[in-house]
Amino acid sequence: MQVRLFPDAGQEAALRDTLHLCNEAANVVSVEAYRARVFGKQALQRLTYGWLKAMGLSAQPAIHVARKVAGAYATLKATIRAGSLGEPGSKRRRKAETKPIRFRRDAAQPFDDRCLSWQLADRTVSIWTVAGRLNRVRFGCSEQQYATLAAHRRGESDLVHRDGKWFLYATCDIPDVEVKQPDGFLGVDLGIANIATTNDGTRHSGKGLNRVRHRSQRLRAKLQRIGTKSAKRLLKARRRKEARFAADTNHCIAKQIVTEAERTGRGIALENLRGIRDRVRLRRPQRVTLHSWAFHQLGRFVAYKATRSGVALVHVDPAYTSQGCSACGHIAKANRPNQSTFRCTSCGFAEHADVNAARNIATRGVADWAAVSLPNAA
Structure with missing residues (x-):
């Protein structure tokens, strides 16, 4: 479930610094994991936990950083095994296999209930940051999303910074509905x-979808040819x-x-x-x-x-x-x-x-x- 956060200026600065530090630490862990060929969650956590604490992360965020790196390498391994990066020796596959995984400065960071608590009645959250615990960070969602959060939210939530906006992706564990015997x-x-x-x-x-896509292709090509700052700004605004x-x-x-x-x-x-x-x-x-x-x-x-x-x-x-x-x-x-x-x-x-x-x-x-x-x- 995606909900929008509305932090004030001070809260936004703390959230940004937190994401930057977590992903800087993830890159350090990734380089060490690649060098030592250690990719398991527990083994990687034992190997790098001391370094992560020394970088300024608390216990739970340090654990989540190590697990995030381990998960990224597990995903890469599965992608290679499925053949999605090409045959052995192909340029794309060789590029993925011959260097450590890199994380963007604003890549998503998971938080569990020890680092993030929800005050649903007030529509606020309390979240750990490098500047200390932030309380009463407002969030917004629809009534349907609110009902789902109240009834089914479980486990981790991901902090996401995208296009200048802040989001939380909350995990909701909705029970399976028994499949009905179909009549045809x-x-x-x-x-x-x-x-x-x-x-x-x-x-x-x-027709409508293809018309929008073709128009977007023509507009992208035109803006890329122009290449000015305003053209690049418009490309960025339209990219999604x-x-x-x-x-x-x-x-x-x-x-x-x-x-x-x-x-x-x-x-x-x-x-x-x-x-x-x-x-x-x-x-x-x-x-x-x-x-x-x-x-x-x-x-x-x-x-x-x-x-x-x-x-x-x-x-x-x-x-x-x-x-x-x-x-x-x-x-x-x-x-x-x-x-x-x-x-x-x-x-x-x-x-x-x-x-x-x-x-x-x-x-x-x-x-x-x-x-x-x-x-x-x-």
Whole structure:
């Protein structure tokens, strides 16, 4: 849960100094961890705790700094293992493996309940800083966020400084809702022309999102060519605008999909599109659109909203869903003469191409759910 902090001038200076010191200490720990090849949380804490205390950190912040560094190396290891940084010997992977991890001066810093306490009734927090304990730092949030914080906040919160604003990312532990046995599945085809299409025929067009992205690309290129201070200032001010717009669009689409599935008692079937950027070969003008397409974010939004609503969710193999006929099962490239048209060359069935693909996904969702929930049936 993200809440906005409203520190006064003195509190803001103390928070900034705290982040800078914590991340300076994290860089020291990172260099030592890389030199000694010690990356475990407990081992790294034992190795560097004395240095961190000598730099001015209290006991709990020193522990969190060491754990933050250990977590960063664990994430790097997992990223390399997953192949996200390329093959062994590639330039990107070699760059990541041959030097210590560096932390920005304003990188987020975790605080536990010993360093940070919430006074929800007063909408204030008390937080440890290098200048001492800060009391009554105001925060703001919506009524829905406040209710979630009051009922479910647990564990650590991250202090974040972004674009001149201060935030706390509070961890909320919300109990799982029991997944209801679905009566069929709502198939969802993800795409570029249409961001999401369901087998009911609902299409969420991607024209608006793509128009905003193309306009942002042109504006970025123009400002980068100009290169003046005011142009750079405008670039900095706009850098997250497109991402916020895309996230809002994906939230709205995900909410509509989950609400419809919950209303009709169905589960949701999504394509498993992991690795699509490596599999798909496109012409150069289309690559930018594919690589800026936030389908993974939309899938995550659908997944967590479905989990909170108790709606069953399955990810199915997307192979040939756009070429296969949802009426007779015939698969052929000729079945799809263009982006929006599907016309089966075997049985003559015709439908919008994305709706046909969504129907195939819904059918695979039923089969995959049966295989998981009734593995020994028949």
